[in-house]
Amino acid sequence: MNEEIVKVAELAVKRYAETHPRPPQVNQEQAAKMLGKSHVTVRKLIRSGIIRLNSCGDIPITEIDRVLAVKAV
Helix, strand or coil: CHHHHHHHHHHHHHHHHHHCCCCCEECHHHHHHHHCCCHHHHHHHHHCCCCCCCCCCCEEHHHHHHHHHHCCC
């Protein structure tokens, strides 16, 4: 039963991701929403080097994933 629930959940996440593609990068306000933090906190994380900007001054989505994975905030 648990395996079936996990398979259904994985399929639901996959389908959601396919229909709601994530942007390759976000601005600081979007990052704040994704991280559940204020934009001021995101600026502090950037200044401290925890979050790195790309050459355009945006935050790559991989940075958001990395921060969420290590729960650095």
